[in-house]
Amino acid sequence: MKEYFSIGETARLNHISIQTLRYYDKIGIFKPYYTDQDNGYRYYHVKQFFYLDIIKYLKCIKTPLEDIKRIISHTCTPERMQTFLDEQESVIEREMERLERARQLLHRRKNQLHEQVEIRTKKEEGLVYVRHIEGQTILKAATPQVNPHDQSDLYYRKLAEVLEERGDMVDNYYGLIYDLKPYKDSGDIYCNSVYTTIHDGVKIEIEGQNMTIDSFPSGEYVCISFDCSVTNYFSYYQKLYHFIESHGIQTDEKVYQISLPNSYDSLREEDFLTEFRVRKK
Known part of the structure; x- marks a missing residue:
């Protein structure tokens, strides 16, 4: 089974633009699994798609990119995620009002x-x-x-x-x-x-x-x-x-x-x- 996907394939499979993936790479939110040193092509591992779904979910609930970067870091635990979601719920409720x-x-x-x-x-x-x-x-x-x-x-x-x-x-x-x-x-x-x-x-x-x-x-x-x-x-x-x-x-x-x-x-x-x-x- 294929494990590595180009940036174009990753964009198509995850319904996200190539430009967005490049920007995520630039700001350190979602980086390719490896980059070919000869031609600069980015490649993503299929297991990364799960984490891309987390980013898409966080964006859907109106989470700023700066907060997303903090949340997806290795220091974020389920407890911290729960606290953040409580905070974000309050933000959404105020926006609904x-x-x-x-x-x-x-x-x-x-x-x-x-x-x-x-x-x-x-x-x-x-x-x-x-x-x-x-x-x-x-x-x-x-x-x-x-x-x-x-x-x-x-x-x-x-x-x-x-x-x-x-x-x-x-x-x-x-x-x-x-x-x-x-x-x-x-x-x-x-x-x-x-x-x-x-x-x-x-x-x-x-x-x-x-x-x-x-x-x-x-x-x-x-x-x-x-x-x-x-x-x-x-x-x-x-x-x-x-x-x-x-x-x-x-x-x-x-x-x-x-x-x-x-x-x-x-x-x-x-x-x-x-x-x-x-x-x-």
Whole structure:
């Protein structure tokens, strides 16, 4: 029975590339049984394939090459391998948690984009409308003396910092909350807080950061949507306010403003779809 195999045969039999075998040889992870001194050809013994399977297994469970080199050394015992696998299991579990957060973030963003498409359709009609909005958990930061036209980006950045510290991300969904009143112009509007949506049940350390975890209440909302600019902002607010007043609609007297990007190019002029929402009692 054949015992020695060339690098090409070894690669083919073990479903691994020749380049990888050469690299393993270079860094001392898996070396050929012998090298022909005349032509430099590498040859592997069939008994080595078992140990190559160990390396492939360790790679499959996301073990760094540096750790693999340490594990396959002659000093590694079954006891040490068991300890390492316990450690690696913890690494994989943390990675699974990270991927699950990424999946949840992706789903939230997809749902938001679906909602944005619906809002754009309403915007084209140019009318006040009523729609049902599901409740959402939000992370909220107090914003004293912040006008909707002021630079509220630093407050949004504070929200992002808190989420990123726990390995989460802001999902491009920012909002403002302020009182529903008969303002004379948009310069009289001051926001109570800014917020972003977060996953239900999330645990965030917010002590001393002037933030709260709250909920965006489920219910029927009177809404109007538009492509936001400083010049048209107040006219849309007035249109919504007068509609509510003229129809005698009872509300919780809060405006929830959301802004969603129409473009993703940071060098272009800001282009946001904005919706004002006021919940009916």
